[in-house]
Amino acid sequence: MFVDTIIVGAGIAGIAAGARLLRAGLDDIVILERAADVGGTWRDNVYPGVACDIPSHLYAFSFRPNPAWSQRYSAGSEIQDYLRRVARDEKLLIRFGTEVTDMEWDDSENGWKIRTNTGAYRCRTLILAAGRLSEPKSPEFPTLSTFEGPVMHSSRWDTGVDLAGKRVGVVGTGASAVQLAPRVAATAASTTLFQRSAAYVVPRNDAEIAPETQALFETDATALTRHREALFAEAELGHAARVADGVDRAALRNTALGHLEAQVTDGALRAALTPDYEIGCKRVLLSDDYYPAIASGAVHLEPSALVALDGNVAIAASGNRFELDAIVFATGFATTRPPYAQHVRGRDGRLLADHWSEGMTAYATMLVAGFPNLLVLDGPNAALGHNSAFVMLEAQAELAAALIARMSIEAVDVIEATESAEREWTARVDAASTGTVWLSGCRSWYVDERSDRLTLLWPGTATEFRDALRAVAEAPLPVANENIPA
Numbered sequence: 184m185f186v187d188t189i190i191v192g193a194g195i196a197g198i199a200a201g202a203r204l205l206r207a208g209l210d211d212i213v214i215l216e217r218a219a220d221v222g223g224t225w226r227d228n229v230y231p232g233v234a235c236d237i238p239s240h241l242y243a244f245s246f247r248p249n250p251a252w253s254q255r256y257s258a259g260s261e262i263q264d265y266l267r268r269v270a271r272d273e274k275l276l277i278r279f280g281t282e283v284t285d286m287e288w289d290d291s292e293n294g295w296k297i298r299t300n301t302g303a304y305r306c307r308t309l310i311l312a313a314g315r316l317s318e319p320k321s322p323e324f325p326t327l328s329t330f331e332g333p334v335m336h337s338s339r340w341d342t343g344v345d346l347a348g349k350r351v352g353v354v355g356t357g358a359s360a361v362q363l364a365p366r367v368a369a370t371a372a373s374t375t376l377f378q379r380s381a382a383y384v385v386p387r388n389d390a391e392i393a394p395e396t397q398a399l400f401e402t403d404a405t406a407l408t409r410h411r412e413a414l415f416a417e418a419e420l421g422h423a424a425r426v427a428d429g430v431d432r433a434a435l436r437n438t439a440l441g442h443l444e445a446q447v448t449d450g451a452l453r454a455a456l457t458p459d460y461e462i463g464c465k466r467v468l469l470s471d472d473y474y475p476a477i478a479s480g481a482v483h484l485e486p487s488a489l490v491a492l493d494g495n496v497a498i499a500a501s502g503n504r505f506e507l508d509a510i511v512f513a514t515g516f517a518t519t520r521p522p523y524a525q526h527v528r529g530r531d532g533r534l535l536a537d538h539w540s541e542g543m544t545a546y547a548t549m550l551v552a553g554f555p556n557l558l559v560l561d562g563p564n565a566a567l568g569h570n571s572a573f574v575m576l577e578a579q580a581e582l583a584a585a586l587i588a589r590m591s592i593e594a595v596d597v598i599e600a601t602e603s604a605e606r607e608w609t610a611r612v613d614a615a616s617t618g619t620v621w622l623s624g625c626r627s628w629y630v631d632e633r634s635d636r637l638t639l640l641w642p643g644t645a646t647e648f649r650d651a652l653r654a655v656a657e658a659p660l661p662v663a664n665e666n667i668p669a
Contacts (some may be wrong), residue, residue, distance in 0.1 A: 184302070184303070184304050184305070185294075185304070185305045185307045186211055186212065186213045186304060186305070187211035187212065187306060187308065187309060188204060188208070188211065188212040188213075188306060188307065188308045188309075188587060189212070189213055189214075189215060189288070189297055189304055189306040189308075189309055189310070190212060190213070190214045190310040190312050191214075191215050191216070191277075191283050191286075191309070191310065191311050191312060191313055191491045191523070192214070192215075192216060192223065192311070192312035192313040192314060192317075193216035193218075193220075193221040193222070193270065193277050193279075193406060193645045194221070194222060194223020194224060194225075194226075194266075194312065194313075194317070195212050195223060195224075195225075195310035195314075195316050195376075195561075195572060195573065195576055195581075196223075196313075196314055196560040196561040196579070197223040197310075197312035197560075198221060198244075198266060198273070198275065199222075199312075199560070199576045199579070199580040200245065200310050200312055200560060200579075200584075201214050201270075201273065201275040201277075202246065202247075202269070202273040202580070202583055202595045203242070203273065203352060203577070203580035203584040204580075204583070205273060205274070205275070205424065205585070206246070207266075207584040207585070207587075207588050208588070209584065209587055209588060211306070212276065213276050213277075213278060214275055214276065214277040214278070214280050214366045215277075215283055215297070215304075216277055216278065216280075216281060216301060217280070217281060217283070218279065218280075219268050219279050219280060220263075220267070220279070221267055221270045221657075222263045222266045222267070223275065223314050223317065223527045224317070224338070225259050225341070226263055227317070227338045227339070228257065228259055228325070228337065228338050228340070228359070229260075229340050229431050230337045230338075230340040230359065230362070230363045230366075230511075230603045231357070231362075231367060231601060232361050232362040232363050232365065233258065233259035233362060233363070233516075234254075234256050234258045234259060234356065234362060234364060234389075234422065235255060235257050235262060235386075235586040235614055236387075236468070236469045237256075237418070237570070237572075238255060238256065238414050238418075239252035239254060239255060239256060239257040239261075239277075239392075239456045240252060240400075240410055240411050241411060241414040241415060241418065241486065241570075241573070242257065242262065242472045242571055243265065243570045243573060244269060244339070244477065244573055244577060245547065245573075245577060247268075247269045247272065247273070247471060248400075248407050248408070248411065249265050249399075249402075250397060251397055251401065252392055252397075252400040253390075253391060254389060254391060254392060255305070255388070255389050255390050255392060255394060255630065256387060256469070265530055267531045269547075269624040270349040277303070279667075280300075280301065280429050280430040281299045281300065281301045282299060282300045283297060283298070283526065284298050284299060284300060284301050284529035285297070285526050285527065285528075286298075286309060286526055286528065287380055287527075287528040287532075288528060288554065288555060288556075288557075289305075290530065292305070292554070293307070293374055293555070293556070293596045293597055294307045294310075295307075295309045295326065295556065295557075295662070297507055299336070300361070301448055303602045306557045306663030307556060307590075307596075307668050308556045308558065308587055308590075309556060309557050309558070310371060310557075310559075310560060310583055311527070311557065311558070311559045311560065311562070312560045312561065312659075313516045313521065313523045313561075314461075314561045315516065315520070315521060315524075315561055315562070315639065316338075316516045317516065318516055318517040318521075319336040319337075319338045319339060319512075319514075319515075319516055319517075319548070320323075320514055320515050320516055320517050321336050321512040321514055322354065322489070322512065322514060324489075324490075324491055324492055324574060324586075326491055326492045327396075327492055329492055329493065330494065330507075330510065331494065331495055332491050332508045332509045332510065333459060333506065333509045333510075334344075334458050334509070334510045334512070335361070335510075335511060335512070336511075336512045336513075336514070337355075337358070337359040337363060337511060337513040338516070342465070345508065346370060346371050346509055347370040347371065347418070348370070348371070348372050348507050349372055349508040350371070350372055350373045350375075350505075350506060350507050350508045350509070351371045351373070351374050351375070351507065351509045351511065352374075352375045352377060352425065352489065352494065352497050352505060352510045352591065353367065353375070353376045353377065353482075353511045353513055353639040354377045354382065354473060354488075354489050354510065354511065354512045354513060354651055355377070355512065355514045355515070356376065356378045356379070356382050356513075357382065357466065357468070357513060357515055358382065358466060358468055359513040359515075360376065360565075361382065361384065361468045361470045361473045362378050362470070362512075363425045363511065363513060364473065364476060364482050364661035365470075365472045365473060365475075365476035365481070368476050368481040368482045372508075372661035374481065374482045374484065375483045375485055375497070375505050375507070376477070376481075376482050376483065376484050377485050377487070377488055377489040377497075377499060378455075378484060378485065378486050378487070378488075378620075379463075379487070379488040380458065380459070380460075381455070381456050381457060381458045381459070381624075382465065382466075382467075382468050382553050383436075383439040383458050383463075383467045383468065384439060384443065384457060384467075384470050384473055385435070385438050385439050385442055385454075385467060385468070385469055386438070386442050386467070386469070386471060387469040387470050388471070388499065389471070397556065400652050405537065407457075409548065413644070415570070415571075415574070417467070418569060418570040418571065419569070419570060419644050419645060419646060420644075421435075421569035421570070422569050422570075422644045423463070423645070424463055424569075424620075425619055425620045425621065426618070426619050427618075428461075429467065430621075431540060431655055432445070432461075432463065432620070435463065435467070436462045438465060439462055440457070440468065440476070443456060443457065443474060446474035446475055446478060447478045447620035448478065449475065449478065450578045452477065452478065452484065454578060455484060455486040455560070456474070456477070456484070457635045458505065458656065460512055460623070460625035461620050461623045461624075461625070462620070463568065463620040463621070463625040464621060464623050464624070464625035464627060465625055465629075466472070466474070466568065466627070467568075470550075472495060477539045479552055480484045480518065484595070485499050485501070485503060485505070486501070487499045487500035487501040487503070489499045492598050494646055495507055495508070496629050497510070497551050501505055502627060505595075515628055516628070518628045518639055519542065519543065519628065519630075519631040519632070519633075519638055519639065520536075520539075520631075521543070521562070523535075524536035524538075526541055527554070529551070529553045529554035529555070529557070530553045530554070531553075532554055535551065535554060536552060538552075538554070539551060539634050540633070541631070541634040541636075542631035542633055542634040542636045543562055543563035543631070543638045543639075544563055544605055544608075544609045544627045544638075545559055545564075545600070545605060545608070546600035546601075546604045546605045546661065547582065547600075547651070547652060547655040547661075548562065548563055548564050548565045548577055548579065548606045548641070548648075548652070549562070549565075549582060549610065549660055550598070550599065551600060551604075551605065552599065552600045552601055552602040552604070552605045554599070555597045555598065555599040555663065556597055556599070558579075558582075558583045558586070560576060560579045560580065561576060561579070561625050562582070563574075563638055563639075564612050564637070564638065564639070564640060564642070565641060566629075566640050566641065566658060567640060567641060567645060567648075568621070568629070568637050568640055570644075570645040572644070574645045574648075574649065575641070575645060575648060578645075578648055578652045578653075579648040579652065581652070581656070582653075582655060582656050584599055585656035586656065586660065586661075588605070589660055590660070593660060593662055595662060597662065597663060598661050598662060599661060599662065599663040600661050601661070601663065604661065612637075612641075612642060613636060613637075615642040615643060616642040617636040619637070619642055621637050621640060621642075622635075630657035
């Protein structure tokens, strides 16, 4: 089956791309999704307490704002319902239950050959929208098989497992762990949190959105737009704390440490919960119930990593031992080495994983040298540490739509970044990353350990990202073997 454009993945990135292409008049598109529903991370993450840490009204598409958000920070189920509505209302053609197993460029036909579990496809343009939070990462212990109770990753939550009255071990102290640990502790007999490194946590200050505010946004589109713009401007101010050590970073640090001091009075426990790296180097978390759960004893903090299991006894790096009935790994995802890169072959059969062997790179964060007519969304340097992912993904989707439309208008069969253009763009990103807090020395999923480069985050503001991609959309099309303005 031939389709002009195939999009792989029906999460936020895939929905953004599909909607923007349709709105640009490009209707010969199909989205291939291995699961049975849209939503990506919001479909997969159903653990207790799952919610967004970006204000709800900013965590939505500009072309489909949602006036009816119920909370300042929406729960995962509400976000998932929103994404379902967008996919339906935008009339996206999605083939569910279709897992892509191989993607290969065909020089003879200037197109891609796609193999899936349900059949083969061909397309001119391929958009990878599989995301960076799709493949869970769990520690591998040789003795894990000796554990007799349920074991699950936070993003593969088994709703059939009842943790009430159980002794539960939670491994990790990232965003998922901070949300789920207090909820698990509410019904578990005991909850032990294994902390490899402490996190900075700031107040969440969540609240219900008043019915009169919902009604206003429902009837007054201008009021909703202004509210979104104000939230965006406020979030952009958070970038200053990440790029320079000054008053903004000090203020953020003081907020986090003040929050810790106010909620944890025990000095030794507070010391164990105090990070040993600069704020912002890792993700800054939002919670009002995480510290109280630990301070009250509902969650027992083990300030060292889980390193082994002896049957149902968990052994920490400190040597402490804990009898457990269930284990939850809240240990993140394969971010710097996206698994889909093992299934994409460009010119001369080169694997995308090999091209990215020292870290992800791309021209304009989307075009990869040697991989014609391939557009990567939510890949190299396309995430943020201070603002909404929707803003970034919309900017990428707009660029994808512009490039594909111009290919037809200008009768161009192939767009492809040259190696020099990709190198020059990467050098600019690296230069902008120098001196930022993300490269201040901590170990985080933002930085590729193979090259010590910042490969996940865009080092600038969301506004700068949007402007940079719009400039690419207006420049000459990137055609192989021609110079591309970098």
